[in-house]
Amino acid sequence: xxxxxxxxxxxxxxxxxxxxQIEAARKAVNDGSMSAAASGVASVGRVQxxxxxxxxxxxxxxxxxxxxxxxxxxxxxxxxxxxxxxxCFTGNKLVAVPLKSAWVMSVAFAPSGNLVASGGLDNxxxxxNIKAASPKTLRELDAHTGYLSCCRFLxxxxxxxxxxxxxxxxxxxxxxxxxxxxxxxIGDCMSLALSPDMNTFISGACDSxxxxxxxxxxxxxxxxxxxxxxxxxxxxxxxxxxxxxGSDDCQCKMYDLRSDQEVICYQDASLNAGVTSLAxxxxxxxxxxxxxxxxxxxxxxxxxxxxxxxxGHDNRVSCTGVPDDGMGVCxxxxxxxxxxxx
Amino acid sequence: xxxxxxxxxxxTMSGKMCSSSSSxxxxxxxxxxxxxxxxxxxxxxxxxxxxxxxxCQEHRRSDPLLTGIAAxxxxxKDKKTCLIL
Numbered sequence: 411x412x413x414x415x416x417x418x419x420x421x422x423x424x425x426x427x428x429x430x431q432i433e434a435a436r437k438a439v440n441d442g443s444m445s446a447a448a449s450g451v452a453s454v455g456r457v458q459x460x461x462x463x464x465x466x467x468x469x470x471x472x473x474x475x476x477x478x479x480x481x482x483x484x485x486x487x488x489x490x491x492x493x494x495x496x497x498c499f500t501g502n503k504l505v506a507v508p509l510k511s512a513w514v515m516s517v518a519f520a521p522s523g524n525l526v527a528s529g530g531l532d533n534x535x536x537x538x539n540i541k542a543a544s545p546k547t548l549r550e551l552d553a554h555t556g557y558l559s560c561c562r563f564l565x566x567x568x569x570x571x572x573x574x575x576x577x578x579x580x581x582x583x584x585x586x587x588x589x590x591x592x593x594x595x596i597g598d599c600m601s602l603a604l605s606p607d608m609n610t611f612i613s614g615a616c617d618s619x620x621x622x623x624x625x626x627x628x629x630x631x632x633x634x635x636x637x638x639x640x641x642x643x644x645x646x647x648x649x650x651x652x653x654x655x656g657s658d659d660c661q662c663k664m665y666d667l668r669s670d671q672e673v674i675c676y677q678d679a680s681l682n683a684g685v686t687s688l689a690x691x692x693x694x695x696x697x698x699x700x701x702x703x704x705x706x707x708x709x710x711x712x713x714x715x716x717x718x719x720x721x722g723h724d725n726r727v728s729c730t731g732v733p734d735d736g737m738g739v740c741x742x743x744x745x746x747x748x749x750x751x752x
Numbered sequence: 753x754x755x756x757x758x759x760x761x762x763x764t765m766s767g768k769m770c771s772s773s774s775s776x777x778x779x780x781x782x783x784x785x786x787x788x789x790x791x792x793x794x795x796x797x798x799x800x801x802x803x804x805x806x807x808c809q810e811h812r813r814s815d816p817l818l819t820g821i822a823a824x825x826x827x828x829k830d831k832k833t834c835l836i837l
Contacts, residue, residue, distance in 0.1 A: 414776060421779040428786035435794050442798030447805045454818065462828035482827070499827050594785060633789060649807045651800065666804065668795040673804075693811035694804070695818060712805055737816050738828050750828045752821055 436671045444664065444674035448712035457696060457708050457718035459739065463501050464722075465748040467494055472742040473530070474517040474729050481733035484740060485526050486748055487517035493528055495540060498740070498750055507538050507545040520563040527569055529558030535571045537583060549586045554579065559600045562611075570611060570625075572599035578613050580625065592623050594630040600642050606650045614641030620655050622667060634665045636672045643688040643699070643730075647711075654711070656685030656699050664711060676709045678716055687729045692736025700727030706741045720751050 470490035477484050483504065485495050491512035495505040513531035520526065525548065529535040535551040535558050556575030563569050564580075568589070572578045578592040578599055597617030604611045610631070614620045620641055622632040634653070643656035647664070652673070656662045662676040662685055676697065683703035690697055690711070697709040698720070706727050708718035725744035732739050738752035812818050823829055 414773065417776055418779055421776070421783055424783050425779070425786060428783065428790050431790045432786070435790070439794045439796045441796050442801055444797075444801045444804070447798070447801035451805060451809065457817070459817065462826070463830070501830075629788065630785060631788065632792065647804065647807075648811070649804070651807075652804055664804075666797065666800040669797045669800045670792060670794045671797070673797055673801050691815050691817040693808050693815035693818060695808045695812060695815060712808055732817075735816075736814075737821065737826075739817070752817060752826065752828055 432670075436669070439669050440671065444712060445714065451712055453713065453715075454695065454710050454717055459708075459718065459720060459751040461720075461722055461749055461751055462738065463498070463750040465496055465498075465501060465750070466746075467503055468492065468746045468748075470512075470746060471725070471744040472728055472746060472748060473515050474528075475731055475740055475742040475748060476517050476519045477731050477733040477740065478519045478523050479521045479734055480523060481735040481737060483519070483523065484731070484733075484748075485517050485519050486729075486742055487514040487528050488746065489513060490746075493517055493526060493538075495526070496748070498738075505540050505545060507540065510536070516558055516560045518561045518563055518569070520566055522566050525563065525566055527561045527563065529561055529571070531557045533557055533573070533575075535561050535569065535581070537569065549583055551581050551586060551588075553588055556598065559598065560602045562602060562604055564604065564608060564625075570602060570604065572602040572613055574598040576615065576617075578602055578611070578623070590625070590628040592628055592630070594621060594633075595619065597640070600640060601644045603645050603653070605646055606648065612644050612646065612653050614644035614655050614657075616640040618657070618659075620644055620653060620665065622653075632667065632670055634670075634672070636663055636665075636675075637661065639684070642684065642686050645688055645690055647690065648692070648694045654688060654690065654697060656688040658684035660684055660701075662688060662697060662699050662709065674711075674714050676711075676714055676716075678707075681707065681716075686727060689730045689732040689739065691732060691739075692734075698730050698732065698739050698741075700730040700741060702726045704743070704745075706730055706739070720749070722749055723747065 468488035493507035511532035515530035554573040560572040580590040595615040618637040620634040637657040639658035683701040687700040706720040723743035729742040
């Protein structure tokens with residue numbers, strides 16, 4: 411026992427030393443700020459987007475939405491037990507997918523447009539072929555021991571999932587088996603995002619940390635701290651060099667991956683609601699963040715100022731998304747509606 | 753399983769008794785992970801922030817939500833038909 415205690419003490423000492431080393435390395439490159447870098451940039455002024463469509467059809471809270479790569483179709487998930495696929499140009503519903511379990515928390519569209527996936531309190535990620543005459547279950551990915559909080563397709567053959575069991579997982583859709591399991595978080599994983607080059611992904615969790623992972627190695631490469639509560643939303647900046655997080659601590663943060671630290675924080679004394687979701691405009695200049703206060707607030711990502719608000723929902727904004735062509739923003743809410751703005 | 757081991761680790765690190773060498777394995781994993789994270793090359797914020805600013809500036813003219821969208825080419829806007837009375 412004494413030998414083990416000595417070993418533990420040595421390891422603890424090494425841990426403390428490494429943490430101090432990381433902090434020192436971060437401090438050493440902390441020679442500026444985003445505010446300073448953006449001081450010469452013109453303000454965006456007040457951003458006033460108009461409500462273009464309200465999509466009605468769900469009968470209960472909407473928990474998730476995801477744009478198709480064609481920037482026209484979109485899939486939404488509601489605890490009424492359905493996925494709805496919408497043509498956002500016309501507002502028409504194209505496909506309704508009935509779910510085995512109504513307790514859905516996440517939905518994703520495959521880049522090809524052929525498949526959608528969803529999951530939630532059933533701990534399973536179910537993949538559907540929506541190009542068949544009627545939606546057909548392709549795979550039930552069943553290995554997580556906690557709820558499915560987020561899923562994202564890499565292609566028609568691979569999907570990434572994040573779970574309340576604190577792990578993320580890369581699945582092979584041809585075999586239905588786990589390819590890589592990503593373990594390092596010590597709290598429920600709430601959200602994930604794929605890098606533009608698809609070599610890495612980021613996850614946000616209830617341990618208030620964001621982590622960057624190598625997709626093929628399975629290794630956690632970087633850990634970002636600063637939030638003081640659950641990270642519910644996470645996204646890559648388009649260049650792939652920075653990430654944005656949204657948290658129950660009512661703040662959003664931008665972390666630069668190359669400097670390995672926070673470069674700006676988006677907070678407002680009057681905002682006392684947790685962040686549920688976020689999405690960036692195509693240049694990365696605007697951050698659309700959904701909050702528990704029923705609004706989606708718009709932030710200038712460079713200057714850290716609140717520049718607008720999307721108001722109209724009668725309950726929490728649970729999901730937000732900008733299509734690949736950047737032509738608008740979609741917000742989904744517990745009020746059962748989706749709204750399109752631009 | 754992982755959560756149990758890590759909380760066990762915290763207890764062990766504060767000196768309390770815990771079940772065996774699984775704590776040592778967990779502690780070693782933590783050290784290994786920190787070694788990976790410590791080893792990365794970090795770049796000055798003055799440079800990286802400037803690069804992010806540059807990206808936004810370069811792409812601002814092609815960002816429809818910044819530039820605005822003409823009614824005629826707005827895919828989400830409901831098209832109103834004209835009536836000739």
